[in-house]
Amino acid sequence: MYLAKITRLIVQNIRRNLGHFSMSAIGIIIGIASLSFFVALRNGVKVWIHSEDILPLNKIEVVPKKTSIDGPIEKFKPINDDAVKRMRMRPEVVAAYPKMKFQFPGLARGGRSLFGQDIQIEFIGDGIDPKLVADEKFKKPLAFKDYWVNENPKRGCRLDKECAAGRACNKLSSSCAECESDADCGAKKRCEPRIKMCIPALRCWPKDPHLRRQDGTYAKHAETGKRIKKKNRYHGDCWAVSDRFRCDAKTHQCTNHCTSDNQCGRYYYCDTKATNTCYHAVPALVSKYIIEMYNGNIAPGRNWPQINNFVASQFFGLVFTAAIGDSVMGAKRQDVRVRRIQLVGISRKAINLGVTVPIGYVKRWNRAFALRDEKGILPSEEFKFSTYSSVVIWVRSKSDVSSFTHFAKTLGFEQQDSAAEMVGNFIDFVGLLLGIVSLVILIISALNIAHTYYMIIADRRREIGVMRAVGASRWDIRILFIGEASVLGLIGGTIGLAIGRSLAYLVDFVSSQYVAKFMFKPKTYFDFTWWVWVGAIGFGVLFCFLGTIFPANRAAKMQPAHALVIQ
């Protein structure tokens, strides 16, 4: 009741003194507009910079300690499996995944569908554990996994004596022979002579798009009577055996034997150096950084099309060829291996420049290209496939970074860079400066409000006297004036905030329309979180309150008899 009546008085006073109030509110409006604008800008830029795509604050990359020229000579500590295990055991670590860089040259060819001709670039990249991208979804049926391991399930023997009596160890499959002839495999199976294993005996017709039964007749749809098309054109009818089996045109038998990539289908390659078997293409991830670099730096200069998320998704599944061990720089290795690489998606865990493949492939490739003599791989080369180039650590929050960095130092490693923190501090510093400018505007506004209120109170001296005569207490008078100022602050703060928000929209609009595209260009530079809204209006009210508190106090302390004296 009291509040409603006081509010009524406050509203009537504001209406009466609208001119004075408008002048006083201008300062508050400008102050709040600039404050909300700059604070939201600081927030927005920080959110943008520390997004997972650019410089996340809770991600650190740990590398072996580099020896400085003038520093003490320290023993080089490589990151091995044991070190990774110890890092993973830390409570602040959410995920730790080692990376292994390619320790061999390579050339990638492809892009005819995109650029009209194949382009050839250095094939660089690294490997990560497929488990670490398990939470990321890829366009079906694409997957990021080490196919090769699955395709060689029975790798168990090196020598014949390791197999059961009478069985030989097959060099191609590295497994003990199951059969010598079809008779050993029973009905509906036959013995694949190369790998000496029993596989389903299926007749197939390689270039026929329609499905056939074992006897060679076409399978037909029960209702329409039309021929049923094969689900997998490339493998003929052999998909039932395995998706990397193909149909041998001469024997009409399914086989995974090959002499060139063309026999294996589009998403498979033929390992012509070793087993002459079809293998699934090596899945590869790229980082968003590459696309942003292409859009920002490469495409504009060459008039090439921009790649947005939709266009990028069209590339998923794209296959290119990598000649591993090949190089245009003269470092070509003797046994170049040609592999098909399939782009499966974009991941923030991928290397910035290059491709990221399952770490198993990298280990095998590094091992294959490690220097060796008659006895085998040189001991000095072993680190190439047994130690990691770095470990990426995701900690729970920004505050865990320092404790983990300290721990990593005790293991003999160091943080690769702390650009995220430096950039963050710089943004905070600039944000603080701009915030101080806004606060100065607000302080001046508060002084202006104080001045206005001293005038208003002198004008309303008799009115204060009347109110005191009819029973208003000192607090009633204070509440009346402070209430007026609070409403002024509320309205000024809201208008200021609206102006600040509108300016932010304008800046974003101008940026989107007239500012050239650059890497990771954000849609908005501002982040008006809830506390910016609340804080802006709160500051508006606070500074009006501060501006009125002294005049209101003077009004409250006036002797009613003096106030009633006609000046």
Next chain:
Amino acid sequence: MSKPVITIREVSKSYGKGAGRQQVLHNVSVDVERGELVSIVGTSGSGKSTLLNVIGGLDRDYEGDVTVLDEIYGGLTDNRLSRLRNNRIGFVFQAFNLLDHLTCWENVALPSFFGKHPGDSRQMAREHLERVGLEDKISTKPGNLSGGQKQRVAIARALFNKPDLLLCDEPTGNLDTRTGQQIIDLFSSLNKNMGITLIIVTHEQRVSAVADRCIRLEDGKVISNGSPKDEHPADIACEPVSKRRADH
């Protein structure tokens, strides 16, 4: 004899400091009984308005003891004094002192904005405006009223809290004779019918003529304090000063 509503003992009040110090009240002692209509007369600067302010608790900067409506002012906090004014004392001023930005009913109901007054304020304000004959001006702003109407609104405001004590400072000073007489009649009826204790500071003889008692102040001192009818048949004590001077 019942306990006085107002007891003033040895009250002195001065303005200024040092050589410029001006004594406005000199050891004033006055008692006012419940239901009395007392007029305070005197020349300009004789201290009558100051005395009224002291009685109303509007001025606390004085020496001496003041007890009003059983409350000893010396021991009251500002809040309790405000509450006393809000609940039990009404004020009527020469300059009306209405708030121009409020409507008549809001002016009348002003005490309810600062205290507990059960009931619908607007309805109560309407009743008081009816009593002073201004029921049709309920939503009018004071700027559109005549002097007499303004003073009647001010009286309605003073009556809003059903006061035990009504303090009027030159209530007819800004009014013409006819309107002034209406206001005087209104005060007289309030005193007689409702038993409100009235203290009226005035220059006018016709005001003091309706008073039960007349207190004359001169240079801050009470020079006479009695019934104009019984003790001073010629009403010399309470004659307006201007008239007395003219006679001499």
